[in-house]
Amino acid sequence: MGTTDTGIVAGRLPPAEVEANFADLHAPLTRHEALVESDRCYFCYDAPCMTACPTSIDIPLFIRQISTGNALGAAKTIFDQNILGGMCARVCPTETLCEEACVRNTAEERPVEIGRLQRFATDAAMRENKQFYRRAAPSGKSIGVVGAGPAGLACAHRLAMKGHAVTLYDAREKAGGLNEYGIAAYKAVDDFASREVDYVTAIGGIDIRNGQMLGRDFTLTDLTARHDAVFLGMGLAGVNALMTEGEAAEGVEDAVDFIARLRQSPTKTDIGVGRRIVVIGGGMTAVDAAVQARLLGAEEVTICYRRGKENMNASEFEQDLAAAKGVTIRHWLQPLRIVTGAQGTVTGIELAYTQLVDGRLTTTGETTVIAADQVLKAIGQTFEPMGLEVIGLERGRILTDAEGRTSLDGVWAGGDCILDGEDLTVSAVAQGRDAAESIHRTLMAVASPAIVAVA
Amino acid sequence: MADIRNDFVGIKSPNPFWLASAPPTDKAYNVERAFKAGWGGVVWKTLGEEGPPVVNVNGPRYGAIWGADRRLLGLNNIELITDRDLQTNLREMKQVKMNWPDRALIASIMVPCVEESWKAILPLVEETGADGIELNFGCPHGMSERGMGAAVGQVPEYIEMVVRWCKQYTRMPVITKLTPNITDIRNPARAAKRGGTDAVSLINTINSIVSVDLDNFAPNPTVGGKGTHGGYCGPAVKPIALNMVAEIARDPETYGLPISGIGGVTTWRDAAEFLVLGAGNVQVCTAAMTYGFKIVQEMITGLSDWMDEKGHRTLDDITGRAVPNVTDWQYLNLNYIAKARIDQDLCIQCGRCHIACEDTSHQAITSMVDGIRHFEVMEDECVGCNLCVNVCPVDNCISMVSLDPGTLDERTGKIVEPIYANWTTHPNNPMARQAAE
Numbered sequence: 001m002g003t004t005d006t007g008i009v010a011g012r013l014p015p016a017e018v019e020a021n022f023a024d025l026h027a028p029l030t031r032h033e034a035l036v037e038s039d040r041c042y043f044c045y046d047a048p049c050m051t052a053c054p055t056s057i058d059i060p061l062f063i064r065q066i067s068t069g070n071a072l073g074a075a076k077t078i079f080d081q082n083i084l085g086g087m088c089a090r091v092c093p094t095e096t097l098c099e100e101a102c103v104r105n106t107a108e109e110r111p112v113e114i115g116r117l118q119r120f121a122t123d124a125a126m127r128e129n130k131q132f133y134r135r136a137a138p139s140g141k142s143i144g145v146v147g148a149g150p151a152g153l154a155c156a157h158r159l160a161m162k163g164h165a166v167t168l169y170d171a172r173e174k175a176g177g178l179n180e181y182g183i184a185a186y187k188a189v190d191d192f193a194s195r196e197v198d199y200v201t202a203i204g205g206i207d208i209r210n211g212q213m214l215g216r217d218f219t220l221t222d223l224t225a226r227h228d229a230v231f232l233g234m235g236l237a238g239v240n241a242l243m244t245e246g247e248a249a250e251g252v253e254d255a256v257d258f259i260a261r262l263r264q265s266p267t268k269t270d271i272g273v274g275r276r277i278v279v280i281g282g283g284m285t286a287v288d289a290a291v292q293a294r295l296l297g298a299e300e301v302t303i304c305y306r307r308g309k310e311n312m313n314a315s316e317f318e319q320d321l322a323a324a325k326g327v328t329i330r331h332w333l334q335p336l337r338i339v340t341g342a343q344g345t346v347t348g349i350e351l352a353y354t355q356l357v358d359g360r361l362t363t364t365g366e367t368t369v370i371a372a373d374q375v376l377k378a379i380g381q382t383f384e385p386m387g388l389e390v391i392g393l394e395r396g397r398i399l400t401d402a403e404g405r406t407s408l409d410g411v412w413a414g415g416d417c418i419l420d421g422e423d424l425t426v427s428a429v430a431q432g433r434d435a436a437e438s439i440h441r442t443l444m445a446v447a448s449p450a451i452v453a454v455a
Numbered sequence: 456m457a458d459i460r461n462d463f464v465g466i467k468s469p470n471p472f473w474l475a476s477a478p479p480t481d482k483a484y485n486v487e488r489a490f491k492a493g494w495g496g497v498v499w500k501t502l503g504e505e506g507p508p509v510v511n512v513n514g515p516r517y518g519a520i521w522g523a524d525r526r527l528l529g530l531n532n533i534e535l536i537t538d539r540d541l542q543t544n545l546r547e548m549k550q551v552k553m554n555w556p557d558r559a560l561i562a563s564i565m566v567p568c569v570e571e572s573w574k575a576i577l578p579l580v581e582e583t584g585a586d587g588i589e590l591n592f593g594c595p596h597g598m599s600e601r602g603m604g605a606a607v608g609q610v611p612e613y614i615e616m617v618v619r620w621c622k623q624y625t626r627m628p629v630i631t632k633l634t635p636n637i638t639d640i641r642n643p644a645r646a647a648k649r650g651g652t653d654a655v656s657l658i659n660t661i662n663s664i665v666s667v668d669l670d671n672f673a674p675n676p677t678v679g680g681k682g683t684h685g686g687y688c689g690p691a692v693k694p695i696a697l698n699m700v701a702e703i704a705r706d707p708e709t710y711g712l713p714i715s716g717i718g719g720v721t722t723w724r725d726a727a728e729f730l731v732l733g734a735g736n737v738q739v740c741t742a743a744m745t746y747g748f749k750i751v752q753e754m755i756t757g758l759s760d761w762m763d764e765k766g767h768r769t770l771d772d773i774t775g776r777a778v779p780n781v782t783d784w785q786y787l788n789l790n791y792i793a794k795a796r797i798d799q800d801l802c803i804q805c806g807r808c809h810i811a812c813e814d815t816s817h818q819a820i821t822s823m824v825d826g827i828r829h830f831e832v833m834e835d836e837c838v839g840c841n842l843c844v845n846v847c848p849v850d851n852c853i854s855m856v857s858l859d860p861g862t863l864d865e866r867t868g869k870i871v872e873p874i875y876a877n878w879t880t881h882p883n884n885p886m887a888r889q890a891a892e
Contacts, residue, residue: 039523042848045806046822106803107849 004299007345007373008251010272012297018268021295025186025321026090026116034120038067040112044103049114052101054427055082059098063117075125076132078118083157083433084150086126086196087179088426089119090187093284093315097426126199135205136163141443144169144227146214149177150425151233151415153200154432155439159231160205162440167227168206171213175201177235179425181260184288185268186295215386224410229439232388232398232406232413233432236381242280246338251346255279255289255378262292274374276300278349280335281378283313284423289376290327301327302370306334306354306361313423336367338375348372383417394419404435412439457762458769459755461495461559463735464628464653464713466586468495468559471736471758471770472726472751475717476501476563476589476632479743481537483547487554492748493755496559498656498738501536501591502544504566504576509535509598515676518665518685529691530741531665533676533683535597536565541579549583560584561630565591565603568613570620577625587627590617590652592643593634593659595686605659608634611646618650630715633657633699635692640699644709655703656715656738658696660686689741693719697732701781704733721750723757730770731777785879790872792864793839793855795819795832801852804828808843808853816842835865 003012013021029037041063049059058077065074078085094100094115102111125132141164145152148170156166174180179193201208212218214234223230239254241247251274262271277298279290282305290301303322305312308331312319322329332354339348348371352363383397392399392407397419404412414431415421421428461471473496474480474489481500489497503509511534520529537544552560562585566572580588591598592608599605607613614631621629631647633640635658644655662684666675674682696718703709716734720726721742729737742750767773797808797820809830812820819836820843821829832843844853858864860873878884 036524039525042805042807044804045810046828047806048804048828103803103805 003297004275006275008272008274010270012273015267015269018296022185022189022268022292024189025184026119028123029113029116029120034066034071034117037113037117038063040104041067042103048101048103049098049112052097053081054097054422054424054430055085055088055433056430057081057085057098057118059114059118062121063112063114066117066121071121071124072130074117074121075130078122079125079132081433082426082429083154083200084179084196084425084429085118086122086199087150087188087193088429089115089122090192091179091183092426093317093424095317096315126195129199129202131202133157133161133203135160135203138165138205139163139443141165141228142167142226143229143231143439144223145231145233146170146223147177147232147234147415147417148172148175148197148208148210149233149235149415149428150179151235151428151432151435152177152231153197154429155231155233155412155414155436156206156432157200157203158433158436159439160203162436164205164440164443166206168201168208169212169214169218169223170208170210171216171234171237173210175208175210181263182256182285183263184259184292185263186292213386214388215384219387220389220391220408220411224408228410228443230411231404231432231435231439232411232417233415233428235416236383237386238382238384239377240380240382242335242338242377242379244335244337246340246346249338249340249344249346251373252338252375252377255281255285255376256381258289258376259285259292262296268296271296273298274346274372276370276372277302277374277376278370278372279303279376279378280349281305281380282307282311283378283380284315284318285381286376286378287314287318287322287327289378291322291325293374293376294325294327298374302372303327303329304333304335304349304351304370305329305331307356308332333368334361334363339369346373346375349375381416397421403438404431405438410442457759457767459759459762461736461770463559463715464587464630466496466559466561466628467557468736469557470495470751470755471730472496472754473498473559473561473715473736473738474743475738475740476561476591477740477744478532478534479740479748482539482544483551486547486551486560489743489748489751490551490555490558493751494558494748495736496561496586498561498563498589499544499548499585501563501565501594502541502576502580503536504572505541505579508538508540511535511538512678514678518675519689520665520691527741527745528689529663529665529687530689530744531660531663531685531687533596533678533685536563536591536594541576545579545583548580548585552584552586559586561587561589563589563591563632565594565598568602568607568617573617573620574624577621577627581625581627585627587630587653588621588625589630589632589656590621591632591659592617593632593657595634595636595660595662596684605634605636608632608643608659609637611642614643615646615650618647618652622651628653630654630656632659632717634659635695635699635718636662640702641706641709644703644706644712648709648712652712654713654715654735655709656717657703658692658699658718660688661692661695663687688719689745690719690721690725693721693725693728697728700729700734701732701778704775704778705781720754721745723754723761726754727758727761727773728777730774732781733775733778735770735774786877788875788877789881790860790874790876792858792871793841794834794837794858795839795841795843795853796856797830797832797843797853798851799831801849802830803849803852804830805848806830807846807848811842811846816840837866 062074062077099111176193273296333351336350341347353366398413412435415428476498480497516534562580594604631652664674716729717738809820809822
């Protein structure tokens with residue numbers, strides 16, 4: 001039992017307890033466990049798991065490679081399609097992707113643990129820094145990649161493989177994007193995000209420039225002048241506001257900032273949390289923030305979501321995880337105002353009950369107040385089109401075609417910043433990778449035009 | 456309750472489950488434990504002649520192959536006959552038989568192929584009160600290099616000769632154990648019968664290299680950098696053993712000769728299969744070496760429960776019941792037509808039936824119907840081969856359904872004939888017998 005002082009307080013729990021709380025959510029499979037689990041794969045024809053994977057990893061093949069004692073071969077099968085296969089093994093909502101599609105669900109309602117097997121294989125390769133890819137001969141082409149998150153890293157790696165010179169610009173101090181700053185710490189322990197960046201960029205030919213922000217330090221025009229092609233994968237820098245009274249009060253914070261601070265703290269014990277916390281939102285970010293607040297010792301953590309359970313973006317697994325960690329999830333509640341005390345600090349939040357009337361969300365007229373000394377906002381992130389000049393947008397995101405081409409010649413985009421962005425690491429990887437292939441095709445077609453037969 | 460008491464060539468045991476001559480039956484300690492667990496009988500690990508006992512390697516003696524979840528499917532060994540002193544074994548056998556008079560105790564024997572050697576050991580064995588002897592003509596490694604074991608079992612004349620000596624020098628029932636390392640199992644069986652054997656038991660282990668150590672480039676089990684072929688046994692050899700048992704059971708020359716079935720018996724079901732193919736009882740080794748002696752309880756209850764369910768009262772009711780249905784290929788009914796059928800409610804959509812059929816057989820199973828993943832047999836392509844049934848991971852999901860006479864076989868466009876017709880009369884057979892006009 002830690003301290004129950006009111007207010008945002010660091011060190012609510014003893015350091016050892018915090019450390020234990022933030023241990024690996026899913027322990028890695030031992031060799032024996034991996035062999036037993038890999039034996040369960042049926043090696044399906046045209047495997048549904050593979051179809052369900054946004055990066056189309058050949059899952060039956062890599063599992064069969066594990067089962068025959070070839071973990072490194074398995075890792076290569078994974079990395080061929082998804083160079084961030086290590087992180088995806090940890091953060092993918094497999095229960096709605098590959099593992100949902102596994103035929104073992106139909107057979108006995110227990111899928112093959114594809115995610116954990118993928119981690120087993122990728123860990124084996126990364127442990128010995130086994131590099132599977134070498135740069136092709138230099139192409140003489142230079143590509144600027146904006147954003148060193150999953151999309152940018154996947155794009156940069158694939159471009160480097162093709163022999164192109166990549167400059168990777170990132171606004172933050174460290175590369176990795178949401179892998180480094182955005183997901184719950186217990187999903188990527190032991191500085192995994194940073195180690196993965198090192199592993200991926202070890203191929204060479206990728207020059208990372210940190211602290212370089214599009215729209216602040218340079219513009220898209222600068223990049224197109226500097227490089228033969230540009231890939232935009234800067235994600236979503238903005239956050240939605242509650243637009244309610246008291247939002248500026250002390251104790252109100254964006255969940256993404258809270259998570260980022262937490263991720264950057266080696267011990268987590270310096271991160272203060274309230275005694276009673278309300279998290280507004282219904283997605284993965286809300287769950288990540290709420291669960292981590294509990295793990296830091298917050299006494300009561302309540303997620304308030306304005307619609308029903310079935311509308312929550314957080315997966316069933318994430319919701320169960322939150323419940324298991326003692327987070328209360330309340331539905332049909334919408335923030336009205338932040339209640340503040342004498343010193344202007346948060347003391348609670350007033351919420352309106354909501355309902356659907358003819359498919360539209362309305363308030364019922366009833367309200368409630370939940371006592372809180374900290375409110376975390378996780379109501380969605382937004383794209384901030386800074387420094388992009390005339391690029392085509394739709395619904396606030398960058399418009400691309402199937403190959404990732406934007407409305408501007410020589411500019412590609414992928415990840416959360418595009419219209420088709422799915423808020424998934426694995427989708428961002430697929431888009432970055434595919435854009436790299438498209439960039440390569442385009443640049444090489446220009447470099448060596450098809451030989452026209454002489455009539 | 457079914458009566459599963461066993462009378463095998465006059466040797467009585469409370470059930471038909473004997474432990475085969477092997478490491479589990481090497482000494483009193485193990486055999487006592489086996490009897491306590493419920494085994495009906497044991498064939499004591501093979502005795503050699505008086506004098507300095509054989510020696511075994513002091514490194515690994517076993518190798519294996521595994522199925523899913525490292526389930527042991529096949530075992531091979533390079534162990535020899537008992538490496539304990541003859542007198543010690545005889546003394547313990549006598550004591551165990553006194554302690555367990557209702558259980559069968561058989562002495563397995565392997566001595567040089569000379570009359571004097573057999574003449575010398577038989578009285579010593581007889582004195583223990585053993586219920587019978589089993590002649591080890593099967594051991595494929597080590598002893599065969601010294602002119603014993605399989606070296607005898609591969610020469611029918613030697614078998615006949617030794618069996619004759621044994622029948623001459625002992626009143627005990629003689630069971631001749633056959634090696635499968637031979638092209639036609641009927642020849643040694645016939646020889647044993649000519650020599651006057653009371654029964655045959657089979658199979659002994661199969662010559663095998665179970666795996667190779669790819670780091671050291673040597674067969675497993677590797678002893679100091681080298682390996683040798685061993686004797687293969689366990690579930691993997693059952694099909695070979697069943698066939699050999701059936702061949703002897705249906706051979707006119709050996710028909711009716713009692714058979715003790717050996718080879719991969721792991722469950723009651725395996726045992727029942729041996730019995731219905733003509734075995735009077737079964738011997739077990741690998742299953743016990745994998746799971747311990749307790750497995751006999753599953754075998755006893757399983758066999759008994761199945762017999763109750765089917766109304767079989769005694770072992771005699773089932774022994775050999777399948778033998779009349781084992782025939783030569785040429786007598787199979789070519790007018791019998793079956794098609795695979797997939798139970799869509801049980802199908803888990805793995806698609807293995809499709810890819811097996813598509814890549815390796817007859818392109819008779821869909822993978823997509825109207826743009827949806829769907830596996831269904833195309834009867835106009837299905838030859839009824841049964842491969843899909845065998846690769847399907849779900850029990851009973853795919854079954855073979857026979858076409859009734861008078862219905863159309865969509866593959867051939869012909870009506871299914873009601874009459875039995877086999878290859879011997881088929882027009883494509885150059886040797887076909889002319890039907891009487």
